[in-house]
Each structure stands twice: as structure tokens, then as C-alpha cells.
Amino acid sequence: MAKHQVEVQAWMLTxxxxxxxxxxxxxxxxxxxWLESARAYDPHSSLAEELILRLRGDAAQSGGLDLTVGGLLLKPLQEAVTSAAEREVKLLLVGISPGSTVLHFRPAESEASGNPTDGVAGPVSVDTAVHRIIDLVTTAESGNSSPQxxxxxxxLGDVARVLAKFDLTxxxxxxxxxxxxxxxxxSERGRNNVASWHEEVPSTGPEPVRISGRVTVLDEFAGSAKIKTGLSKRSKAYSVLFEPGDxxxxxxTLGQEVSFTVEERPRIKKDGSLSSDYFFVSWDNRPESP
Known part of the structure; x- marks a missing residue:
């Protein structure tokens, strides 16, 4: 020790x-x-993939899973993984541990890969999918907006709503x-931020659109008119909104053939679906006054 004291002190400092x-x-x-040691005996050794979900809060103090909570929470969690993987991926609940309530899941991919849910070709690994979700959660906790x-x-918004309902982290x-x-x-901060992603906000800027068809509904109280574009029952119909009094x-008049230029304002509804509102701009084929 005396001989190597200088070296020992340098090592301890480092x-x-x-x-x-x-x-x-x-x-x-x-x-x-551990895996490196195992592969010294079996080069094909690997560890099982596992997603651990720990719930913290008054509703998760027993160390078990209340079926009311589980019934609402597990479905959107499964859907989040499937969506992020862009194909069907099943999560198997393989254990529950104490320490509030700790749920252990392992992925079991179905034999049929199915169609990509987001229109992107090619398989996505479960590892990549779960990392996408964890990155989204980190983004929510940081207070930033979702990049897409x-x-x-x-x-994830459905998961956040369930957690908020039972005040769980x-x-x-x-x-x-x-x-x-x-x-x-x-946490609560992240849940609130995810909820803000689901508010009805414009997804793109307003776009001018031309709509032609028959007037089938006039609602003076709501300030709207429904324009049906064809004679078939399946023909598309647009609800056009007007400024008060316009x-x-x-x-x-009902049954009148019109051609409107409207402003389309896309938005994201609270359930996550896309919708558009159409606001009147001009009446392109308006008959001239006598």
C-alpha cells in the first residue's frame, strides 16, 4: 500500500x-x-423485453389493480403500443408487484402483421414503438407541444384522462x-399538457374551397345552411356557417342551386379526430337583382 499510495490516491480521485x-x-x-456473461456460454442469449407500469396515488396503494382502473387503463395503453408499432402488438400482463401498484407487461406479436395504422410501410419493432411512447411522455412532462x-x-390522451380521473401518476x-x-x-403536469394537445385547435391555416349544390337546410338561429352536392342520398353535404345577419x-331558398366560395378551417376535436368548419366568403352565382 505504501509503495502504490500515489497511484491509489490518483485512482480514488478519478x-x-x-x-x-x-x-x-x-x-x-x-x-x-449480465447479458455479456451469458453470451460467453450461449452467443444467442437475450433478455426478455418488458414494459413496467407503476401507478402511484391513493387509488393504487393496495399493491393490486382495481378492476375499475384496469378496465379503463389497459385498453388505451394497448392501443398506444399498437399505433406506435404501426401494426398489431399484444401486451400480456405477466405480473403485478407491490410498491404502489406495479404492472409487468411483455409483448406478444401476432402472426399477422396487419396493415400499418398510420400509412407507413414496413414493420416497426416493439422497442422502437415503446421508445416513441416514452419520448411522448417525456415531451408532455417538459411542457412542450407534441411534434406531430x-x-x-x-x-396517450386516453391514458392521461384515465389517470386524471383517479388522480394517478x-x-x-x-x-x-x-x-x-x-x-x-x-404526472399531473404531463396529463394536463397531453390534454392541451387534444383541445380543438386549428391543424392548418384556412383554405378557400368552392362548394356547389342545392340548399337543403336553412337554420337562421344557428346561422348555417346545408348544401348537398348531388341528388343521391349518399352525396356529400356541407354545413356552411355565416356571420350573424348574413x-x-x-x-x-330551399332547393336553390348555389355555388359558394367558403373558407375551410380544419381543427382537431377533443376525441383526437379531424374535422373542418366551412365559413361563407362569397356567393359566386348569385342572381343579379332586377
Missing amino acids: ETQRPVPSEDEYDSMVRSQ WGNTEKS ADLRWMDQNGGVTSSSL LVGLQL
Whole structure:
């Protein structure tokens, strides 16, 4: 010890100045080293993928899963993973642990990959899908807006609403096949931010659109007129909105053939679906006054 005292002190100084790894980094290191040792005996060794969901709050103190909570929560969680993977992926509940309520899931992919839900060709690994969800949760916790809109964000919104209903915080932790560990939490702050993504907000700027057809409904109280574009029952119909007083001043009649220029204002509804409102701009084929 006396002979190597200088070297020992230098080594201790270096070690104490190293940054303390996070829980995820430490667990990733331990799992990766275990896997490296196992592969020395079997090169094909791998770890099972596992998604751990820890629920914290008064409704999750028993260490079990209330069926009221589980019935509402597990379906949107499943849908979020399936949407992010862009194909059908089943989550199997393989265990429940104490420590509030800790749910352990393992993915079981169906044999039929199905059609991509977001129109993107090619398979997406479960690992990539879960990382997308965890990244979204991290984005929500940071208070930022979602960079895009799709079924994954909608499903996460459904999860957030269930958590808010029971005042629960959800800790998500993903353990991949190669030992990596990634986690994030969806607290009240994150839930509120996800809810703001689901408000009715314009998705794009207004666009001028021309609508031609017959006037089938006039609603003076609502300030709207329905324009049916064809004679068939299946023909598309548009509900056109007018400024107060404009509808009466135009003196439209039922069955009248009209051609309007309207302003289309797309928006995202609270359930995550897309919709558009049409606001009157001009009456292009308006008959001249005698």
C-alpha cells in the first residue's frame, strides 16, 4: 500500500469525480454486463423485453389493480403500443408487484402483421414503438407541444384522462433485449399538457374551397345552411356557417342551386379526430337583382 499510495490516491480521485449514473444508466450497465456473461456460454442469449407500469396515488396503494382502473387503463395503453408499432402488438400482463401498484407487461406479436395504422410501410419493432411512447411522455412532462398528431397521441390522451380521473401518476419503464433501460413519468403536469394537445385547435391555416349544390337546410338561429352536392342520398353535404345577419340578407331558398366560395378551417376535436368548419366568403352565382 505504501509503495502504490500515489497511484491509489490518483485512482480514488478519478473515481470520486465520475458522475453518478442515473437509475436507468446503472440498471442498463448491470443488465448489459449480465447479458455479456451469458453470451460467453450461449452467443444467442437475450433478455426478455418488458414494459413496467407503476401507478402511484391513493387509488393504487393496495399493491393490486382495481378492476375499475384496469378496465379503463389497459385498453388505451394497448392501443398506444399498437399505433406506435404501426401494426398489431399484444401486451400480456405477466405480473403485478407491490410498491404502489406495479404492472409487468411483455409483448406478444401476432402472426399477422396487419396493415400499418398510420400509412407507413414496413414493420416497426416493439422497442422502437415503446421508445416513441416514452419520448411522448417525456415531451408532455417538459411542457412542450407534441411534434406531430396521430393515433399514438390520441391513445396517450386516453391514458392521461384515465389517470386524471383517479388522480394517478404513471411511471413507465422499458427493459429491452440488449439490457437497455429507459423510463419516464406522466404526472399531473404531463396529463394536463397531453390534454392541451387534444383541445380543438386549428391543424392548418384556412383554405378557400368552392362548394356547389342545392340548399337543403336553412337554420337562421344557428346561422348555417346545408348544401348537398348531388341528388343521391349518399352525396356529400356541407354545413356552411355565416356571420350573424348574413344568412337572412342573402335570401336563400330551399332547393336553390348555389355555388359558394367558403373558407375551410380544419381543427382537431377533443376525441383526437379531424374535422373542418366551412365559413361563407362569397356567393359566386348569385342572381343579379332586377
